[in-house]
Amino acid sequence: MKNVAIIMGGYSSEYQISLTSGNVVYQNLNTSKYKGYRVHILKDKWVHVSDDNSEFPIDKSDFSITIQGEKVVFDVVFNAIHGTPGEDGLLQAYFELLHIPQTACDYYQAALTFNKRDTLSVLKPYGILTATSHYLNFGDEINVDEIVAKVGLPCFVKPNKSGSSFGITKVHHKADFLTAIETAYKEDNEIIIESFLKGTEVSVGVISYKGETKVLPITEIVSENDFFDYEAKYLGKSQEITPARLSKEVQLKVELVSKKAYEVLKMKGFSRSEFIIVNDEPYMLEMNTVPGLTNESILPQQAREAGISLPELFENAIEEVLK
Structure with a gap:
C-alpha cells in the first residue's frame, strides 16, 4: 500500500477550484493500492x-505528518494545485530536493509554462503559431496607440502568470485599455497583450499514459460570454463539446501540434493546451500543467471520451512517476 499525499489549495485566486480537484482525486483513488491523504497547502x-x-x-x-505518535511519510505526491506554488515550479523543486516523486511536470517546465509569453517564445521556432503579442512589465511606459497599432482591436489584456481567466479583459475600445491593464496588474506584475483571433477555440489534453504521449479527444469551447472567462469556465456559461466538431484534417493538425508542444517542452503528467483555429490552422494560447480535475473539468471529460475512467486516470498518473 503506497501513501499518497494529494496536495490541494495553493496561494492564488484558484485555491477554491484546486480544493475541489483535490477532493475528486481523493474520492477516486484505488484504495486497494493507495492510502490517500488530503494535504491543504495554504498561505497560513x-x-x-x-x-x-x-x-x-x-x-x-x-x-511528513505525525498521527497519534506515528510518523507518516509519503511515497508519492499527487499535485492538484492550480497556480502558485503547485503549477509554477516551486513545489516541484521542493519535492525534487526531498526525493519525493510527484505527478506534475518538473520544476523548470512548470516555471516555463506558467509564464505564457516565455512558453510561446520557446515554441515559436518549432513552427507553432501564436497570436501577435505585446509585453508589459509593471512600471513600463504605456503607449496605447503603439500597442493598438501592433495588436489591433479587439484584443486581450491578460496577466502573464495566472489561471482560470482571472484578470483577463477583452478590450474593444481604446478608451478601455488602461482599465484593462490595471485589472491585469492586480493578478501579476507582467502583462501579455494579444491580438484577437477569430476562430474556433479548442482545448487539448495531452498526458503520459502507460509510457507513451497520449493526445486525448479534443474539446471545442463555445462561450456564451464574450470569451471563455471565469463564468464560462466554472458557472456553466459555455458549451464544451467533446469531441470537437473539426474536420479529420484539422483534428490531425491540432493533435500533432499539441503532441509536439508536449514533447518539445519535455512535459510529464497532465497538460491541457488551448488553441484558436483560424483558417484551419491552430494558434496556441497557453499550456496548463495542473489542469482542473473536477468531474466537470475539461481533461476528465476528454479522458472519459477516450474510455479512461477517473480512477484509471489518477492511478496512471501515480504509476507513471513511481516507475
Whole structure:
C-alpha cells in the first residue's frame, strides 16, 4: 500500500477550484493500492485534513505528518494545485530536493509554462503559431496607440502568470485599455497583450499514459460570454463539446501540434493546451500543467471520451512517476 499525499489549495485566486480537484482525486483513488491523504497547502498553514476534518501539521523539513505518535511519510505526491506554488515550479523543486516523486511536470517546465509569453517564445521556432503579442512589465511606459497599432482591436489584456481567466479583459475600445491593464496588474506584475483571433477555440489534453504521449479527444469551447472567462469556465456559461466538431484534417493538425508542444517542452503528467483555429490552422494560447480535475473539468471529460475512467486516470498518473 503506497501513501499518497494529494496536495490541494495553493496561494492564488484558484485555491477554491484546486480544493475541489483535490477532493475528486481523493474520492477516486484505488484504495486497494493507495492510502490517500488530503494535504491543504495554504498561505497560513500546510496541514493534512482527515475525514473527520482534524488537522495535522506538515513537517516541512521532510514533508511528513505525525498521527497519534506515528510518523507518516509519503511515497508519492499527487499535485492538484492550480497556480502558485503547485503549477509554477516551486513545489516541484521542493519535492525534487526531498526525493519525493510527484505527478506534475518538473520544476523548470512548470516555471516555463506558467509564464505564457516565455512558453510561446520557446515554441515559436518549432513552427507553432501564436497570436501577435505585446509585453508589459509593471512600471513600463504605456503607449496605447503603439500597442493598438501592433495588436489591433479587439484584443486581450491578460496577466502573464495566472489561471482560470482571472484578470483577463477583452478590450474593444481604446478608451478601455488602461482599465484593462490595471485589472491585469492586480493578478501579476507582467502583462501579455494579444491580438484577437477569430476562430474556433479548442482545448487539448495531452498526458503520459502507460509510457507513451497520449493526445486525448479534443474539446471545442463555445462561450456564451464574450470569451471563455471565469463564468464560462466554472458557472456553466459555455458549451464544451467533446469531441470537437473539426474536420479529420484539422483534428490531425491540432493533435500533432499539441503532441509536439508536449514533447518539445519535455512535459510529464497532465497538460491541457488551448488553441484558436483560424483558417484551419491552430494558434496556441497557453499550456496548463495542473489542469482542473473536477468531474466537470475539461481533461476528465476528454479522458472519459477516450474510455479512461477517473480512477484509471489518477492511478496512471501515480504509476507513471513511481516507475
